Amino acid sequence: MEVYFIRHGATKGNTQHRYVGRTDEEILPEAWTELEKTGKTLGRMDYIFVSPYVRCIQSAEALFGKSQELQGKTEVIENFREMDFGVFEYKNYQELNGNPDYQRFIDSGGTIAFPKGEEPKDFKERCIRAYVQCMEKAKKQNWNRVAFVVHGGTIMAILEKYGLPKANYFDYQVRNGEGFAGKVVEENHVKYRKIQNEKNV
Numbered sequence: 001m002e003v004y005f006i007r008h009g010a011t012k013g014n015t016q017h018r019y020v021g022r023t024d025e026e027i028l029p030e031a032w033t034e035l036e037k038t039g040k041t042l043g044r045m046d047y048i049f050v051s052p053y054v055r056c057i058q059s060a061e062a063l064f065g066k067s068q069e070l071q072g073k074t075e076v077i078e079n080f081r082e083m084d085f086g087v088f089e090y091k092n093y094q095e096l097n098g099n100p101d102y103q104r105f106i107d108s109g110g111t112i113a114f115p116k117g118e119e120p121k122d123f124k125e126r127c128i129r130a131y132v133q134c135m136e137k138a139k140k141q142n143w144n145r146v147a148f149v150v151h152g153g154t155i156m157a158i159l160e161k162y163g164l165p166k167a168n169y170f171d172y173q174v175r176n177g178e179g180f181a182g183k184v185v186e187e188n189h190v191k192y193r194k195i196q197n198e199k200n201v
Contacts, residue, residue, distance in 0.1 A: 001138060001184045004042060004147040005155045006195065008051075008059040009035050010176035018092045020055075021085040021117075027058050034177050035062035038195070042181075046143035047073055049134045051080040051150045059177075060149040079130035082151040086117020110170070124169075127157035135188045155179060164191045 009031030013020040027035075039062065050060045060074060088096060088105075096102040101115045113119040131148075138146045148155075156172040159180065163172065174180070174194070182192030 001143065002145045003184060003190055004179065004181050005158065006063065006147060006149050006179035007152045007155060007174050007176055008055040008149060009062065011055050013090060014176055016092055018090050019085040019088045021082045021089050023090050024053050025055060027055050031177060032062045035059055038177060039063035045145045045147045047138065048147045048149060049075055049077050049080065051154065052076045052078055053081060056149050063149065077130050077134065079126040080150045080154050083123045083153050084118040086114035088114050088117065123153065124157040127154050128161050131158045132188060159192065162189045164189050
């Protein structure tokens with residue numbers, strides 16, 4: 001089975017380097033155009049799993065066609081939502097600079113919970129559970145090409161567990177509209193290569 005993990009297109013908050021978690025904002029028009037180009041390169045999918053946030057749903061449409069063409073081929077997966085950034089939500093480095101809670105988070109290497117937000121461990125576990133459930137469905141249906149249009153953190157959580165060759169969580173960071181393509185080799189593990197859009201190559 002071929003699998004594709006694609007991060008949603010850029011939003012206003014992304015361009016301002018904000019922590020965009022539960023904020024449900026749309027992708028920018030130029031991001032839509034870039035995703036359409038990427039979608040033509042990727043081709044048609046048997047099925048698409050998508051985060052519930054509008055930026056991912058819009059990105060799936062831009063990549064793989066309008067909503068009527070995706071009817072019956074797209075499934076929203078609640079547990080693929082981005083991490084809850086708590087009090088850091090929709091703030092950027094400039095706004096958080098000098099905040100002692102933020103400094104503790106930076107000093108931890110991003111391993112501690114966001115204040116009033118989500119534990120990284122819990123976030124990773126829910127993403128992995130959702131991925132395994134999706135893969136079980138894909139195998140039962142004998143799908144050959146499956147896409148996940150999700151968030152950067154979601155991709156990082158899944159591939160840290162299942163990506164081959166093995167790498168650390170932050171090694172799987174990708175820019176908006178990019179991601180990874182791969183083949184499932186065993187027990188949901190994926191031998192992957194990076195997907196880059198024309199603008200960022």
